[in-house]
Amino acid sequence: MEDISREQSDSSSLLQMRGIVKQFPGVRALDGVDLDVRAGEVHCLLGQNGAGKSTLIKVLAGAHQPDTGEVLLGGEAVKLANPTAAMRQGIATIYQELDLVDGLSVAENIFLGHEQATFGFTRRGEMFAATRKLLARLGHGEIRPSTEVGRLSPAGKQVVSMARALSHEARLIVMDEPSAALAHDEVTNLFRIIRELTSQGVAVVYISHRLEEIREIGDRVTVLKDGRTVAVGLPARTTPTATVVSLMTGRNVEYVFPPRPTGGFGDEVLKVEDLTVPGVVSGVSFTVRAGEIVGLAGLVGSGRSEIMEAVYGARRATGKVTLNGRPVKLGDTSHSVRIGMGLAPEERKAQGLLLDQSVARNITLASLGRYSRFGWLNRKLENAEAERLVKALDIRPPDPNRPIKTLSGGNQQKAVLGRWLVEGRKLLLLDEPTRGVDVGARAELYALVRRLADEGVGVLLVSSEVPEVLGLADRVLVVREGRIVHEAPATELDEHHVLDLVMDATPSHG
Amino acid sequence: MTVGQDAGGPVPAARVRGMLARPEIGALIGALVVFVFFASLSEVFRSPAGIANWLDPASTLGIMAVAVAALMIGGEFDLSAGVMTGSTAIVTGLVATRLGWNIWLAIGVSLLFAVLVGFLNGYLVMRTGLPSFIITLGSFLMLQGLNLGVTKLLTGTVLIRGLADVPGYHSASMVFASTVSVFGGAFRVSVLWWIGLTLLAVYVLRRTSFGNWVFSVGGDVRAARNVGVPVVRTKITLFVTTAVAAWLVGTITILRLTSIQANSGIGQELIYIVAAVIGGCLLTGGYGSAAGATLGALIFGMVSQGIVYVGWDADWFKFFLGAMLLVAVLTNQFVRRYAEEAKR
Ligand SMILES: Nc1ncnc2c1ncn2[C@@H]1O[C@H](COP(=O)(O)OP(=O)(O)OP(=O)(O)O)[C@@H](O)[C@H]1O
Ligand SMILES: [Mg+2]
Numbered sequence: 001m002e003d004i005s006r007e008q009s010d011s012s013s014l015l016q017m018r019g020i021v022k023q024f025p026g027v028r029a030l031d032g033v034d035l036d037v038r039a040g041e042v043h044c045l046l047g048q049n050g051a052g053k054s055t056l057i058k059v060l061a062g063a064h065q066p067d068t069g070e071v072l073l074g075g076e077a078v079k080l081a082n083p084t085a086a087m088r089q090g091i092a093t094i095y096q097e098l099d100l101v102d103g104l105s106v107a108e109n110i111f112l113g114h115e116q117a118t119f120g121f122t123r124r125g126e127m128f129a130a131t132r133k134l135l136a137r138l139g140h141g142e143i144r145p146s147t148e149v150g151r152l153s154p155a156g157k158q159v160v161s162m163a164r165a166l167s168h169e170a171r172l173i174v175m176d177e178p179s180a181a182l183a184h185d186e187v188t189n190l191f192r193i194i195r196e197l198t199s200q201g202v203a204v205v206y207i208s209h210r211l212e213e214i215r216e217i218g219d220r221v222t223v224l225k226d227g228r229t230v231a232v233g234l235p236a237r238t239t240p241t242a243t244v245v246s247l248m249t250g251r252n253v254e255y256v257f258p259p260r261p262t263g264g265f266g267d268e269v270l271k272v273e274d275l276t277v278p279g280v281v282s283g284v285s286f287t288v289r290a291g292e293i294v295g296l297a298g299l300v301g302s303g304r305s306e307i308m309e310a311v312y313g314a315r316r317a318t319g320k321v322t323l324n325g326r327p328v329k330l331g332d333t334s335h336s337v338r339i340g341m342g343l344a345p346e347e348r349k350a351q352g353l354l355l356d357q358s359v360a361r362n363i364t365l366a367s368l369g370r371y372s373r374f375g376w377l378n379r380k381l382e383n384a385e386a387e388r389l390v391k392a393l394d395i396r397p398p399d400p401n402r403p404i405k406t407l408s409g410g411n412q413q414k415a416v417l418g419r420w421l422v423e424g425r426k427l428l429l430l431d432e433p434t435r436g437v438d439v440g441a442r443a444e445l446y447a448l449v450r451r452l453a454d455e456g457v458g459v460l461l462v463s464s465e466v467p468e469v470l471g472l473a474d475r476v477l478v479v480r481e482g483r484i485v486h487e488a489p490a491t492e493l494d495e496h497h498v499l500d501l502v503m504d505a506t507p508s509h510g
Numbered sequence: 511m512t513v514g515q516d517a518g519g520p521v522p523a524a525r526v527r528g529m530l531a532r533p534e535i536g537a538l539i540g541a542l543v544v545f546v547f548f549a550s551l552s553e554v555f556r557s558p559a560g561i562a563n564w565l566d567p568a569s570t571l572g573i574m575a576v577a578v579a580a581l582m583i584g585g586e587f588d589l590s591a592g593v594m595t596g597s598t599a600i601v602t603g604l605v606a607t608r609l610g611w612n613i614w615l616a617i618g619v620s621l622l623f624a625v626l627v628g629f630l631n632g633y634l635v636m637r638t639g640l641p642s643f644i645i646t647l648g649s650f651l652m653l654q655g656l657n658l659g660v661t662k663l664l665t666g667t668v669l670i671r672g673l674a675d676v677p678g679y680h681s682a683s684m685v686f687a688s689t690v691s692v693f694g695g696a697f698r699v700s701v702l703w704w705i706g707l708t709l710l711a712v713y714v715l716r717r718t719s720f721g722n723w724v725f726s727v728g729g730d731v732r733a734a735r736n737v738g739v740p741v742v743r744t745k746i747t748l749f750v751t752t753a754v755a756a757w758l759v760g761t762i763t764i765l766r767l768t769s770i771q772a773n774s775g776i777g778q779e780l781i782y783i784v785a786a787v788i789g790g791c792l793l794t795g796g797y798g799s800a801a802g803a804t805l806g807a808l809i810f811g812m813v814s815q816g817i818v819y820v821g822w823d824a825d826w827f828k829f830f831l832g833a834m835l836l837v838a839v840l841t842n843q844f845v846r847r848y849a850e851e852a853k854r
Contacts (some may be wrong), residue, residue: 084738099733113737115719
């Protein structure tokens with residue numbers, strides 16, 4: 001019976017967007033997009049990096065005005081002239097680039113723009129209480145409403161923006177890659193909240209590049225490609241992955257990891273002995289050989305990123321680190337870079353994206369020394385290298401001279417990552433390299449990392465996605481509470497085993 | 511192997527660190543150090559008369575520093591803030607002496623003038639998208655020229671005088687320029703204005719919607735716009751507030767002196783910014799404190815008079831001010847970094 005009522009799509013539609021067109025200078029980001037969302041469903045929006053997903057939801061949020069096309073809410077045409085108008089219509093948005101003000105407290109951020117106030121005087125007690133309630137509902141009662149948002153971790157910030165969306169009593173909540181900054185168990189938590197919302201009739205538009213998530217939480221899927229809708233309302237659980245991927249990319253992507261080298265690895269590139277970061281990492285020792293990819297698996301907060309940052313010198317630590325037999329000065333990143341390390345940190349956006357500069361300059365920034373002689377830049381060499389990486393990473397549009405701020409979120413990520421994939425590094429430290437990167441580009445990224453390894457670079461990899469660690473790395477170190485609790489070749493581990501290890505459950509064999 | 515050693519202990523310490531990470535911490539330490547330093551060297555410095563003496567320059571500077579700090583938190587500068595203390599006084603002076611109007615009316619006209627200039631500054635900045643540094647540099651130079659040109663044209667000199675003979679002078683000077691005697695020190699009433707404005711600013715910035723908007727437009731304009739903060743209105747209000755603060759200082763000055771010079775206030779705009787920065791404001795916006803700016807002004811007052819009391823050459827004043835600026839900013843940075851580590 002239920003299925004029949006679901007068929008009458010138009011009558012039960014909460015939101016309809018028809019023929020939305022949005023032109024940016026030089027790019028038509030949206031070229032006639034349709035979207036149809038029902039009350040109480042999780043509607044997934046899929047598409048490659050740069051397909052137009054974020055642009056579409058910005059139109060929905062009132063942050064962009066479409067050139068043509070109409071938006072209907074509950075069957076009535078509405079004009080979403082600005083963000084406030086959209087919020088009044090009950091549309092709340094969690095943007096891909098989290099929109100939080102670092103200098104304000106958690107509570108102030110959540111109620112920014114819709115403060116609970118009498119004659120302009122905020123009712124702090126009430127706002128604090130409401131904030132506490134929202135955070136508790138999100139499973140994060142430990143975040144204090146008075147904490148300054150600038151001091152929260154990326155995951156903490158994600159929780160706060162979620163709380164802000166919930167504070168609006170919305171009937172439609174749009175989430176642009178909400179899981180990108182979240183750890184495994186927090187994603188579970190997110191899904192619990194989404195289910196709670198949809199059971200109350202709230203519709204959720206969900207964007208993610210992780211197809212497993214779409215399967216788990218989604219009801220229907222709309223696929224965008226190059227600013228056009230290529231499929232509407234596909235069932236999220238039953239559509240085969242291959243179909244979805246070929247709709248998104250227009251080709252068949254083999255979603256596989258590059259083959260591991262058959263021979264052995266080279267000499268030790270990195271040797272870490274008794275590395276300790278007070279309070280987070282205690283006495284960790286390991287090695288990385290030339291040509292080897294070593295994966296660190298662990299929960300957010302287990303100390304895996306901290307290990308990486310300490311090796312690089314971005315964090316105060318004690319212990320002994322040697323690179324190719326030479327001692328590394330701990331706590332001195334410029335020394336680390338000089339002797340051949342490269343770190344692509346977790347929070348790439350924060351790591352100095354030069355927004356007004358070209359894609360090429362953003363890529364070559366960290367290695368300008370290689371393209372200059374006596375202080376003069378060799379533009380040709382610089383551009384050639386940038387162009388090579390733009391191709392290799394599938395950055396779209398493939399124009400190295402565009403200002404990077406006009407690129408989509410995922411493409412910006414790729415460019416910043418590309419900074420460290422230039423040649424001449426001896427050790428690469430990659431923290432969540434595929435966050436926000438679409439499936440097609442992922443395969444190419446994996447191949448690129450493997451190629452660098454095959455050329456003799458040592459790679460240390462952190463990823464929240466266990467299959468990625470298992471598929472790409474040669475050897476896996478499992479980190480828990482600041483210690484390495486297990487070490488094994490990747491081929492000898494499976495996902496369940498690793499998950500058990502990182503969460504300290506008794507391994508369930510058999 | 512102590513399992514879970516990191517569970518309980520560090521929380522209180524982290525709190526202490528969190529409290530230390532307030533923007534005004536550097537200025538607070540600085541103010542204490544400066545006070546103890548001069549108070550131990552000079553008895554007059556710590557006497558009521560001495561205190562009244564150094565609170566006086568601190569008060570007029572403080573009124574401006576608080577407004578400028580709010581503007582800087584909102585992500586903007588106002589280089590015309592200094593010259594405006596002169597311009598508003600000149601408007602008051604000219605209307606009162608040339609037209610013979612009641613001084614209260616003249617002050618009212620001057621207030622309207624201040625609101626207009628503040629609005630124009632803000633409107634131009636928002637409308638053109640140019641840095642406020644440039645726009646207000648333009649208005650600064652224009653006002654500087656106007657002050658001189660108009661004063662010379664109308665009075666033939668560079669001085670407007672004779673305010674004491676204008677109707678209403680006595681009541682107005684009671685409100686803006688009188689002194690109150692406490693324990694033998696003659697305290698200027700401007701000190702009360704300063705304290706009142708500081709309390710108001712601290713309260714507004716931390717406890718009202720408008721205060722949140724100020725932090726958000728300075729910290730991340732795009733985020734502010736996306737959540738529906740009235741960005742343009744907020745910024746224009748801040749420019750108007752700064753101009754009105756200049757009007758208050760201008761009024762205090764002219765009533766105190768019963769005359770005003772055409773070049774009054776010029777060069778002060780940087781001192782306001784210095785006080786705000788000593789008080790913890792970041793030049794990039796989104797961070798700072800009104801209380802800090804007030805402490806910055808207090809340091810300024812103490813140093814400027816303290817040097818005289820301990821018998822040093824007043825030429826050293828700027829040197830000390832510069833040193834205070836560096837020390838306060840470095841303290842802020844150090845403490846903030848220390849507190850940042852607490853979260854890790
Ligand atoms: N402000 C802008 N100016 C010019 N071009 C833009 C601007 N914003 C987006 N674009 C372009 O519009 C296209 C769509 O971008 P959008 O951010 O919507 O992609 P997306 O689907 O969200 O990708 P991702 O998965 O990487 O987040 C891209 O080609 C991008 O370069
Ligand atoms: Mg996007």
